[in-house]
Amino acid sequence: MKEQKSSGKILIIDDNEDLLKAAKIYLKRHFAQVDIETNPGLIPILMVNEQYDVIMLDMNFTKDVSSGQEGFYWLDRILEIDSSAVVVLITAYGDVNTAVKAIKEGATDFVLKPWENEKLLATLHSALKLRESKLQISQLKSQQQQFFQDLDSKFKDIIGQSPSMIKVFDTIERVAGTDANVLILGENGTGKELIARAIHRNSKRHRAPFVGVDLGAITSTLFESELFGHKKGAFTDAKDDRTGRFEQANSGTLFFDEIGNLPMALQSKLLAALQNREITRVGANKPIPVDIRLISATNMSIHQMIHESTFRQDLLYRINTIEITLPPLRDRQEDIPILANHFVDIYSKKYQKEIRKLGEGLIKRMQKYHWPGNIRELQHSIERAVIMTSHSVLQQEDLFVQKQSAPEKQEDLVSLEHLNIEDVEKILIRKALQKHNGHITRAAEELGLTRSSLYRRLERYGL
Ligand SMILES: Nc1ncnc2c1ncn2[C@@H]1O[C@H](COP(=O)(O)OP(=O)(O)OP(=O)(O)O)[C@@H](O)[C@H]1O
Numbered sequence: 001m002k003e004q005k006s007s008g009k010i011l012i013i014d015d016n017e018d019l020l021k022a023a024k025i026y027l028k029r030h031f032a033q034v035d036i037e038t039n040p041g042l043i044p045i046l047m048v049n050e051q052y053d054v055i056m057l058d059m060n061f062t063k064d065v066s067s068g069q070e071g072f073y074w075l076d077r078i079l080e081i082d083s084s085a086v087v088v089l090i091t092a093y094g095d096v097n098t099a100v101k102a103i104k105e106g107a108t109d110f111v112l113k114p115w116e117n118e119k120l121l122a123t124l125h126s127a128l129k130l131r132e133s134k135l136q137i138s139q140l141k142s143q144q145q146q147f148f149q150d151l152d153s154k155f156k157d158i159i160g161q162s163p164s165m166i167k168v169f170d171t172i173e174r175v176a177g178t179d180a181n182v183l184i185l186g187e188n189g190t191g192k193e194l195i196a197r198a199i200h201r202n203s204k205r206h207r208a209p210f211v212g213v214d215l216g217a218i219t220s221t222l223f224e225s226e227l228f229g230h231k232k233g234a235f236t237d238a239k240d241d242r243t244g245r246f247e248q249a250n251s252g253t254l255f256f257d258e259i260g261n262l263p264m265a266l267q268s269k270l271l272a273a274l275q276n277r278e279i280t281r282v283g284a285n286k287p288i289p290v291d292i293r294l295i296s297a298t299n300m301s302i303h304q305m306i307h308e309s310t311f312r313q314d315l316l317y318r319i320n321t322i323e324i325t326l327p328p329l330r331d332r333q334e335d336i337p338i339l340a341n342h343f344v345d346i347y348s349k350k351y352q353k354e355i356r357k358l359g360e361g362l363i364k365r366m367q368k369y370h371w372p373g374n375i376r377e378l379q380h381s382i383e384r385a386v387i388m389t390s391h392s393v394l395q396q397e398d399l400f401v402q403k404q405s406a407p408e409k410q411e412d413l414v415s416l417e418h419l420n421i422e423d424v425e426k427i428l429i430r431k432a433l434q435k436h437n438g439h440i441t442r443a444a445e446e447l448g449l450t451r452s453s454l455y456r457r458l459e460r461y462g463l
Helices: 017-027 040-049 069-081 096-104 117-156 163-176 192-201 220-228 264-276 302-307 313-319 335-350 360-368 374-388 421-435 440-447 451-461
Strands: 006-013 031-037 054-058 087-092 109-113 182-185 210-214 253-257 293-298 322-325
Touching: 006 017, 006 040, 006 117, 017 031, 017 117, 031 040, 040 054, 040 069, 054 069, 054 117, 069 087, 069 096, 087 096, 087 117, 096 109, 109 117, 163 192, 163 322, 182 192, 192 210, 192 253, 192 293, 220 264, 264 313, 302 313, 335 360, 335 374, 421 440, 421 451, 440 451
Parallel strands: 006 031, 006 054, 054 087, 087 109, 182 293, 182 322, 210 253, 253 293
Antiparallel strands: none
């Protein structure tokens, strides 16, 4: 049976031309690419031109010198150029000490001259496997780096200059470094999760995971398995062992979002886990200790819930060592222009639009609006406006529609939620016509319609 050729790329550097040729003829049958070179000085150029999986390197290039000095020099250079490089040394018989020293300095393996082809092949195959793992590790490392960079920028992106937000920033700085449990209160979209992440980023636990759980979205039946994990076979759907969120967050931060939505029966189970600092997987009987920092958030009036006996007081005491209340956007009007400009910057870059700023009238109007969805609503409405506008300075009509014959208070944001398909069609058709100065053919082209179907629509909508 013919052996499958490996996709590996091999580079061999040795001053013995005959050896190189023989090796190439043999190895070409087993690997996708085999390059040979007598001059080690060309290693850097060769490595720039090709990503070699294994580099076979002679330790002694100068005849009658067996110190391996030159080999050590090139080994160093190779690892400097590619820290995931896999180097197999070529050494002379009786030179094992040099080879062992080189392995300590980062070489992977060595082969003795003269070699048996079968042995050489086995060495190269295991070197290739090592190369694969090294590449995977370096990819994971760079992904992790990117991940931390993203988190970093997330923290930098918390916008706010109002006195109430400055107070919030001050509290974050004070509590982040401690292990105190934090409860963040605030309406939907006020930035509770953003603040929770910022606390984690600035804590001693920042290298460990931040694990979020939306307690409002977990069903009672799955609560324990989701939070504490389960053993294979613990219930019908438990096909494998599974770690729960507590274990996943070990050494890091566990973020309980919507904690106010947790039914009373589950509140006691959660309390027990928090009090004991240990959990037991469903179907197991051995408790597992967990080391987590807890941050919780809710948009409910949790203190009111205590009066109404819908939230356990002892659980509240467990989770609210420090309480942070995020004010609704309507109560921090001075933050609206900077937040809006921040989102205009982000989305005009994202959608490659030349939008310079927000008009004065628009800013005033935004400051009067009540923002029930807070910053999330502001963010989404700016994104939508940036996509739809043909102005370079955003205007009131880009964000707001005045409901006909409705008093000022009932004005509303232009929102897809309030539109049906016909309304959206009308808006798009008007925009395309405006953009092309009423030129039907061009507008139809932009809309992906034929001229006659655009005419039909104009008639139907009375445009
Ligand atoms: N101060 C801020 N600066 C910049 N962006 C913010 C700020 N606060 C919130 N945001 C953005 O607004 C959006 C909503 O924030 P976040 O999800 O943190 O709110 P939340 O209070 O947790 O919402 P919910 O209660 O609905 O879960 C996110 O995209 C977030 O990045």
